[in-house]
Every structure is written in structure tokens, then in C-alpha cells.
Amino acid sequence: MSYEVYWTKKIPLNAIIDPLGIRSLRALEDIFLPGITTQTHRIRYFTFLLWAWNQVKDRKINLLQMEKLLTLIVQYNHGTNVPYGSRNTEKTQDFLQKKTEDATIDLAEFTDFGVPGSNYTVGYGDSLYKNSLAMLELVGTNDFREIKFSEAGRTIANSLEHAKGKEAFFQTSISKKELKELHDHFCLCRETITDLEVDLWRKIFFGFTRSDKTGTLVFDEDKFQSFQNNTLQYYRSPQEWYEIACSNQPEKIALGRGSLLLMILRIIENAEPSSQSVNQTIRDAIYFKQFINSKQEVQVIDFGSLEAFRTIWEVYVHNLYIMSFLEKTFGIFLKLLEKKPMGTRLENLISDLSFNKLEENFLSSIGSVDLSRSEEILSKELPGKTTLKTRINERDIFRKAQSSSTIEEKLSNYLVLLCLLKHRKMSFSEPQLSMLQYLERSTYNLSPNTLYTNILQSDLRKTIGALFRNLINNHRTVIAERYGAGTKCWLLTEEKGLLIPYSTPYEGVTYSETKWRNVLEFLYDLKLVEKTDQKFSISEAGSRWLKHQV
Amino acid sequence: MAQAPSIVSEIDLLKETGAEKNCELIIFTTFSFDPHFFDNIVLKKLRKDNPIARIVVVADSNHIDFEKRTYETGREYRLILAPPTFHPKIFLFCSNKTGKTLIGSHNLTLSGFSNNLELSCKIDNRDITIEFLEIIKNLLSKLLSLDDPIFTDIDKQLQNKFIRGQTDLYTITNLELPILDQTLLKITKLDPKIRTVKIVSPFYSEPRKLIEKITNATKAEKVQICVQKNNHTLSSDEIKNLLHVEPLEIQAKQKRRIHSKIILFEGTKKLALVGSPNFTTAALNEIYQVGRSNLEIAVLVDGEKINSLLSELSYLSITMDEIDDSRMKNNQWLAGHYTHHIVTSIYDPFGYLHIEFASSPSLSGTYAELKSMKNEINMIDIGSSEKVEGRKLTFNCPVKLEPGTLLTIYSNAGLQVSNVSIVNILRSITDIMPIYNTMSPDQIIKTLAKASTFEDLVRLTISLWNPPEKTATSSEKQTSEDNSQPDILPSSWGRSQARKDILDILEELYSLTSSRANYPTGLASTTNYSKEDIVDIKNRIRRIPLKFTKCFENYKLKTDNSSSVYSIYLLYSIRLSEVLSKILQTDIQELLQREALLNFNTLIRNYGISLGDNSKLLSLLLYLESHSGLKLDEKLLLKLTSNIRINELNLFNTSYLEEMSIELNKKQDLYDIAEQLTISIIKSKGNLWENIQINPEIENKIFDYYQSIIPECKQIPKPVFMKAVTGIDVINLYGYGVYPRTEADGLPSFTTQIPLNEVLEKTLQIIKGNHINLNNESLTAILLNKLRKEDLRTILAFTLERGKARFTPGRIILKFRKQNEPKLAATR
Helix, strand or coil: CCEEEEEECCCCCCCCCCCCCCHHHHHHHHHHCCCCCCCCCCHHHHHHHHHHHHHHHHHCCCHHHHHHHHHHHHHHHHCCCCCCCCCCHHHHHHHHHCCCCCCEEEHHHCCCCCCHHHCCCCCHHHHHHHHHHHHCCCEEECCCCCEEECHHHHHHHHCCCCCCCHHHHHCCEEEHHHHHHHHHHHCCCHHHCCHHHHHHHHHHHCCCEEECCCCCEEECHHHHHHHHCCCCCCCCCHHHHHHHHHHCCHHHHHHHHHHHHHHHHHHHHHHCCECCCHHHHHHHHHHHCEEECCCCCEEECCCHHHHHHHHHHHHHHHHHHHHHHHHHHHHHHHHHHHCCCCCEEHHHHHHCCCHHHHHHHHHHHCCCCCHHHHHHHHHHHCCCCCCCCCCCCHHHHHHHHHHCCCHHHHHHHHHHHHHHHHHHHHCCCHHHHHHHHHHCCCCCCCCHHHHHHHHCCCCHHHHHHHHHHHHHHHHHHHHHHHHHCCCCCCCEEEECCEEEECCCCCCCCCCCCCHHHHHHHHHHHCCCEEECCCEEEECHHHHHHHCCCC | CCCCCCCCCEECHHHHHHCCCCCCEEEEEECCECHHHHHHHHHHHHHHHCCCCEEEEEEEHHHECHHHCCCCCCCCCEEEEECCCECCCEEEEECCCCEEEEEECCCECHHHHHHCECEEEEECCHHHHHHHHHHHHHHHCCCCCCCCHHHHHHHHHHHCCCCCCCCCCEEEECCCCCHHHHHHHHHHHHCCCCCEEEEECCCEECHHHHHHHHHHHHCCCEEEEEECCCCCCCCHHHHCCCCCEEEEEEECHHHCCECCCEEEEECCCEEEEEECCCEEHHHHCCCCCCCCCCECEEEEEEHHHHHHHHCCCEEEECCHHHHHHCCCCCCCCCCCCCCECEEEEEECCCCEEEEEECCCCCCCCEEEEEECCCCCEEEEECCCCCCEECCEEEEECCCCCCCCCEEEEEECCCCECECCEECECCCCHHHHCCCCCCCCHHHHHHHHHHCCCHHHHHHHHHHHCCCCCCCCCHHHHHHHHHCCCCCCCCCHHHHHHHHHHHHHHHHHHHHHHHHHHCCCCCCCCCCCCCHHHHHHHHHHHHHHHHHHHHHHHHHHHCCCCCHHHHHHHHHHHHHHHHHHHHHHCCCCHHHHHHHHHHHHHHHHHHHCCCCCCCHHHHHHHHHHHHHHCCCCCHHHHHHHCCCCCCCCCCCCCHHHHHHCCCCCCCHHHHHHHHHHHHHHHHHHHCCHHHHCCCCHHHHHHHHHHHHHHCHHHCCCCHHHHHHHHCCCCCHHHHHHCCCCEECCCCCEEEECCCCHHHHHHHHHHHHHHHCCCCCCCCHHHHHHHHHHCCHHHHHHHCCECCCCCEECHHHHHHHHHHHHHHHHHHHC
């Protein structure tokens, strides 16, 4: 047969992450939090890996096998209550359950441990932690892809060298009894972390390190002493912090990381947020210098010498709201489009909205449907910045938008949010504006400045049209970029103005700053923060640390 | 027809287009075109695996989404804007070994590739692909001039065409007859008992008329019209009261939008028409006319396959009201007909904008609007342009254009008079320049002779390294199989490598010279180049002769070391040196020619030269020597002249150089060199007489002169004198009272009052002055002048008795004759 006839296939897509390509708006966290990703959680895993890599080289042992054993120890000793962030829980549980108490466990039988994408040949250490440890300058790789330690990295690796029972990691089998015995020295939980480990990791994360003449990272006891003596200068002007952020100099960045952790500790000390409200509380504290306490009262927070640093992070929160605005409105657009599986034109899609409802909300919130004048109108009512006590503020309108029942209501609340953000931007100082500009470098046509200029227009219909058109165009650019890396991620297609949904659900995340949770887990392992089921709070050591009384 | 149902019913168009490798020609025809999708998603992969392919996109000019253009649009590929309504959807991939065609309902858009439910017929067969290529060539020839580079590549593929065997696939276009007419003719022939017809189409116009035509021809008892709700333009009025017509709602999984167009005929056999035509009069019932009606391409395929595919969809009954309620609104395609239709425009690296219209344009009082990606607008008066040739307008664009520039023509009154088009600013020279098809050395030399601009030279260079593939005939194949000699032809890789090398250099030069329009005073005076840049540019330029030589060596000389090929090499080098010096206004001509001569010496040492006429080559060599100041290897020159008879026609003829448009601005140098060479040759050949020829006319004049200086012979009839002095009939003189002394050789001698030196000088003058080819610029003249003092005296000594005033005129004549006779015989 010389030919064949087919239906064309609907192309299956990859995971839809950041479909508008706006992640760089929160790049500040990447700058100041190298080594803490949403993927890594437990500090012991860091220590363990540093130690294990040493053994792998010396004893020609398989790292994956060592990681398997570590996971079995955690699982056996904690059952269903494993430490937050432990990996492979269910599969490990299943594996263990099949073994009797007196059975010898052959690690080679534990075949489904590791990263599924690697066909279980790569452990979590290699795939998730290695990059973090490299960013912290504790390890690197040479031309032969062999692990190379910095001096600080070697010191931490050695901290496990005297741990009891380490020989078990070089065996190919283990008994459950041994798993129990190994807990006290090797589990991932906070209890097994030694004082030495805590001390070393605190110095790493808070930046009491320096590069020596050979370029290797070493602990800097002078700097630590100076921190204790309260002579280490955390105060830098906003302009200096802006310059540090742009500098890409590890030592300065490490100072910034220490400042950020101190800032988070200060917030935890003041606000003691629940795990549900931790992201919003940190957002509020940074943005408004206020937070809502457990009694639903507005409370003020003083950042002391870190105030200038906070102003830089205020831009970050401003951008988080921008991201939420964009992702949520994109979600709304897609929801509207979803109702037209055969496709529709943008103008038809907008025509289906009830503009009466939209206008009503604007009149009550801003007092005008001419959004190009929103800043002017808001400035009259709110000459300064919004606070948690003003009639209208970013936090409340965002929460209101989330809980709104109709699409029109949601959309109008998000647009009010955009007006408020524009109003906030007007209060930004020069360094803040520089930071804003720095962070919006690669956000195509959805950077905050462009949004305020191009989206907010004299007419609601035009505003929504411009917003949706920009979202579509940005998504299109992202599609092309991602496809270049082999990822197919389009949520809609467009042919000569006919928009057709791809029927892939997308709503956008509410909080994109999920890293705070991981930061708190690290601070918990460093014993600076306490956590219960209800809330995070500062530990006694944490309070002393904040006062620099180590 | 085969009855085997399809096993795999889906095709991934992205994978399918990305799977092709090492194609030479890739053509996409489409109605809608989304440049952003194509440039970012299709093109990258395509270009990676098909580095040398010419890629062409032909799209309906009204349905190109220029808002989505990128800096790559019209850069890596040619974008042709067909006048509306251009509807065929063919993706064609071709090399000299493989061919694949996808024909269907899919446009070159993300929706067409990933979202819509489209029907695609995949043909993995080069011979059928070539048939589609012929159709495409046919329709492109209605839009573009035949010297367009696209046709070179198409023709190259068409050369390797074989007659395909019988298949069950019939291609139908409306280039000559309406599609429906052809389909019904074919259907009724293949199966006279059609019972049911099933129609799937999103777009409808005058369906009643079409259905009646179908039922009249086939006598079908049932016609099912399948529409997808909110994705059709069918009006219930059109099908009401039509007997046998059954409307159905059709549904696809995942709520996919059905964009396929199918007419399935079911009888004893099943046949289906699939492809681009919707169920509209414009698509099915009209013949294509540029700019007036639809162009459609469809295939008639095995209906069993289609039936099997259609069975994967769901069908529900639908009421007339539901049809109307779910009918698409605002689906009118933009008509957009303008007085001028721009089919394509190319901005070449020399700053010229070439615009080709669908018909000869009348541009009086018009402006071209050029709009960049950054929305910067330049208006250019083209109304006063006199550079329209046929459908083409070419002019030196006063602004430098960037990729992604849109071109639209407006009248003085501000009315848009053309479609919006995009300027192709192609990355590859071969996409821009027409390529000469000939590989005949003489033809190349002729073309080189005419080459006066860099553009000409580039065209020619491309031709040199882009010869049409030689198609071996069966007898040739047989010969080559029998021949155990290794194949001396460079591999296709070698050829393409050589071509790539030379093109790399030319591409580089393009970029260097593309700013000429902006810097008319040349390289030396432009402030845009730093000193370092200029040094770098000069160094790059100096490398060109060597690079060119290497390519020449790798490709040309391994197969042909004839004098013509060397002549091409030298002539090309001369042209290159002239053109580069002119463009860059830098005195590098001598330098480049010197390099060329040195390289020539190496080439000829390594590859030798086959027997043949070297006269043109010698002329070029002498020219180069005189201009470059580099002394040629005398042995080499003597070798080249071994087969040459030394006269002005063969050795050195200025008319050769004139033919090759070579200006002789250093004439005296040239003659001096030629003279030296001639003397060397004469000396090496050892016989002076061989090098001098006199013809009967000169001989006649010499006789006249000799008769006039011998008083007793003046009154004798000339024939008598001639016969007597040459010893043929001496006695006859006696009848006229003349009794000369007869010398030992039997020739009569006379006394004369004229000094013998004068006689010799005069004889020489006659030979020089009356010889038809002798003049002061000719080699023989130079030769004789040179010989006068030394060698000619020896010649004339034959005529004299040393120390006496006796003169034997016959000796010189006979000597000439004797020397000439064998040569003439050899010539004959």
C-alpha cells in the first residue's frame, strides 16, 4: 500500500508549570536562598550525603544502596509519622511490611527506590540535593564528574564519621533490629542531629564562611565571633542590598541569606503563625510590616536593623501578588474558554461577561471604572501605602477574589488588586524601583511596569481585552521556549484569532512562595524554630540567636 | 482496493514532520499560517535534521497571522503569499532518495497540528511525492517567475523521476477541472452502484447544488451530512426538502474540533475524497483562477479506511432547528482583494528589494510601507520607479531592512492597494540567487565573462558547486558496475562540503558587503569599521583565493583537468579580484591575482593538464603575469604551448581577453611578456621557418616588389615572371629578351640597383604590413620585429650571394613555401 490515512493525534502535554513564564518575578528567593529548594527538606540528608560521597569514593560503594538503607531506617522507626519531606514513604512502607521482624533484608530486593524517571537508578540525593550542596559551595564536581569537597564540606562530612553503626551502610543486607539501632545516629529526624552538626550548618546557612586563598569554602570563626559580639553589620542601605542582589558574589549573598533567615526568625518570633497561614503571615509582615495574629488583630512588627533589607523583599511580595494576579486571571480566562470547546474569538469571550457586575464592584472598590485613573483616585484616599487596617488592601482583596463565587466578581477583584499594586509601586523608593526593574527582566510583556501601563485602561472591556490578549501572547512565547527544551505545555491554541481550549485544567497556585515552609523546616532542624501541629514558634536557642547570644 | 483496516488510526503531526532527515526540499502549502508556531516549533527541528534543505511555505495571503511573525519568519525559509483563496494542505519532504507527503485538512498552525481533529493521508513513497511536487511546481509557476531559485531545487528533484506503478491513490486538483466533476467521473467509473454518500465538513456553501450534482451522477439513495455543533456553517434552508438527505450530528472524543473534510461514497466499493476541499461550491465546483477562485487539492482514497476512521466518531440525529442554532456566526473569511497582489518579496544582502506581484503592476503614484518588528515605519516612493520588469519590481532600498519587516503598498491618497506581505530576508544565499543550471565549461566562461558584479559572481559560484545531479542511464550504470576502477568522482559529501566551504566564505563576504548601500565610499573610508575590523576583513579576503582553490581542487580538478577548467579557475580569480577591489574600494586586485597565480602553479603541478587547446588559458596567464608582476614558470608555459602553433591566432589574442571582458590597461607589459614567451618558444622549437607563414596574397605582393626592382623584368607578364623566378619555367623569359644567370639550385638571379639591405627591409615590411593578421599588437609582428636584427637576416641570406649584388628572388618564396606546406598538410 502506497499510503495510509489517519486522524491527527491530540498531542499529549507535559506538566504545566509556570505557563506564563513569570517565575523570574520572584527571583529574589533564588538569589538569597541558594541551596534551599522546595525539593530538599531535611538537613540530615545533607550531612548524610556529604559523608556518603566520601565513602562511595573510598570504598567503591553504591550511593543508591546507602540511601535505600537511610530510608528504611526512617521508615522503620517512624512508621506512619515520618519526618516532613522524607521520600519514598509508601513504597518503603510496603517493602518493609512484607518482611518479617526477624528477616534479613536484602537491599538489592528494594528495587523501587529512587527517582522513577531514572528507572530507579538514581537516588534522591543525587537528583535533589546535589545541586543545593553545590550552591552552598560544599561540593563540586571535577572534569571526570567526581565529587570534590570544599574544606567546609569535608568538615561536615566528617561529622558523621564517628557515628555508631556506620558499617551497616556498607552491607548489602540488614535486619530490622539493626534498623532500630541505627535510628539514633542516622535517622533524618531532628532528634538525631548532633550539636556539632547544628553548629556547622548554622554557620553555613547564616554565612559565617569565606573563601580561602585557594578558593575553597572555609568556616570563618572571626565572622562568627563578630556576629556574637553584635558587631557584624547587618544594616545595609536599600541601595546596598540592591547592589548585593545584583552582585552575584557568594560571600555577599551569604550575608544576605543570613539576613533573610534572621528576618524570617523575627517574623516567627512575633507572629507564631500556624502552618496554614505561614505563607500569608510572612507575606503580610514583609509587605505591610504588620500581621494578623491568632486573635485576628492587626499587629505591627519592627525589623530593626533589617528594615532596609525588608524593603527589598517588599518588592518581592509585590511581585508575588502580580504573579497571583496573572495566574489567577489566566485561570479565569481558560475557564471561560473551556465553555467554548469549538473555539471562539476573544471579543466574543469578553462579550459573554456581565459588565454590570464588574462595574458595580469597581465603583464600590475604587470609585471609578476608568482603571487608567485608579492610581490617581487611590492616592487621594490613601496618600501613603495601604496597611492591613485601610479600607482596601492587597491582602484582603486577594482573599476576597479567591472566595468570590462568580467569574465576574473574581475578575473584578483581581483587577482591583492590580490597581492597588500600581498604587503601591508609586510609593517605591529608588532602590525598590531598581529592584523591581531587575526582577522583571525576562517576563516578556507581563512585567509589572508594562501591566500598569498597557493593561489598566479607561474602559473595563478594553482592560480585560488587553489583559487576556497579553496573557495569551505571553503563554504563546512560553510554549515556544519550553518546546525548545522538549516540553509541550500549551493550554490553548489560536488560529487566526480563533481561540480553542486544549482542555487541560489550570487554575494557578495561590501561594507561590512555598519555599518559606522549607526554610522553616531547616530552621527547625537547626533548632532555632519549634513546630507543633498548630504553629511555628521561635525556640529558646532561636531567641538567643536573634539577640546574637549563641 | 485493499480491505485491510488501519491498525494505528492516529498520526502525530509534530513527530511526523520532525522525523524527516537529510531532505533537500521541503514544501508546506497551507491556508492558515501561524509563523510563531512554525518558526518556534516546527522549523527548529526541521532545520536541525535537514541542514541543506530548501524550505518553502506557501500560504493564503489573507490567512497569515503576521501579528505572530518572528525574527525567523522568512529567514530560514521562503514564504510565498498565494492570492486568496489558496486552500491546499500538503507537506512534502524530498531528497534524491526519499520522499514523503502528508496531504489532508491540516493547516500549518498549532491548532492544525495538535488540537483539531484533522484527517491526514501519509504517502511514504518518493515517486508519488514527485507527482505532488509536479503539481506544486505547476501552481507555483502561476505565481512566480521561472527564474526563481525555488524552481532549480524542484527541477533537481524532478530529474530523478520514475514512472510509478499502479496505486489506488488518485490525486485531484481543480487546476483544470472542478474537483467534484473529476471525482464523480472517477467514482462512477470505478463503482457504478453508489448507494450512500457521507459528507463531513465544517464549511458549506450551496450544498443543495452540490448534493444534486452528486445524486444525479451516482444515483445515490442516501446522503448523510455530518455536522459538529458550533463548528459548521450549514443552514437548514439549504437541505430542507431534499430527498434522501439525512443530517447527523457528529461528535469527537475529547470534544475535539473536527476540521476534516470528507466525502465518502459507499456502493459495492467504498471510495472517499479527502484533503482540502470543504463542501462548498468554491472548493468543489470551480476551476482555479489566480485570485478569483479557490485552489484545492484532494486525494481519492480507499473508502474502507475512511469508514473505519469515521466509525471512531459518534453520530446522533439532529433537527433542522438544532442545525441552525449551532451554526457558526462571524465565520466570514476576509476577502481582501487588492489591485496589487504581492506574491513574494526578497531583500537581498546587497540592499535591493525584489518584489514579485501576481500580475504586472502599475505602480504610478504608490508608496511602499515597510514596518519593522518594532513597529518603525518607513514609506518609500516606488511610484516613480522604472525598475519594473514584467511582474517584478527591483530597487535599491534606501533603508536597511530587518527580518520580520512587513511590506504593504499604498496609493498617494493613503489607500491600501496591496495585501500585507512579509519581506523574506533569507539567511542562505542559495535561497536568494537563481542558480545557473549549466555545467558546460564554455557556458561558464561565457557567464563569467559577463559577470561584472559580486552578485553575478556569487550566482556563478553557486552554480559551480551546485551542479544538477547526474542521472546515470541504465547503460552508464552498467558500465560503472563493470568497471573495477575506483570511482574518482568526489562523494556527494565531498561535493557538498566543497560547496559549503565556498559558500561559507561568500556568506561572510555577503555580511561584509551588505552595508555597501550605507557606505558608498567603501571600506577604507567608513567609520563604522575599526582599524582592527579592516585588518580582519582584509585577512579574510586574502584567504578567499586559497579557499576557492581548495574547493576547486577537491571538486573540479579531480574529475576534469582540462584547459577549460583551468581557464574557469583563472577567469574566476580575475573576476573575484576585480569585484572585491571595487566593492571594498581597496587596492587588493594585484594581491589577489598574485595569490591566484601561485595557487594555479600548485594546482597544475599536482593535477597536470590534459591535451587540448591552451590558447585561452595562455592569454589569461599572460594577462595575470602582466598585472600581478609575478613571473610565471617558463617551463610550465612552454609545456602549455607544446601543442600550439605560434601565430597570432593561437598563442596570444587580445580578442580572447576582450571576449572575457578583461580590460587591457597594462598593454605594453602584456606585449613584452608575450614577446619573451614567443621567443622562448621559437628558440625551444629550433626552426624559425616554422614560425613564419606567408599567404598567397603576401607572396603576390613580394613578387610585385621584386619585379619592380629588376629593370629587365618590369614589362614581363607577372605569371611568366613568377614561374620563371621560382624555376618552374625559366626558358619562357627568353621570349621576352631576358636571359638571367641560372644559379646552382636552378633559380634565376638578377642584378638590381637597390641596395640589398633595402630589399630585405622592404620584404620584411611586405610580410608585416600586408599580412592579414599582422599588426603592431599581434604576436607575429612582435616576433618579426624582434627577429629583424638577428634571425631574419639569416632567412634573407638565402636570397643573396654574399659579397655580390646578385639577387635570387625565388629563394625566399620557395623557402616560405617549403616550410608552409607540411604544416598546411598537418592542419588539413
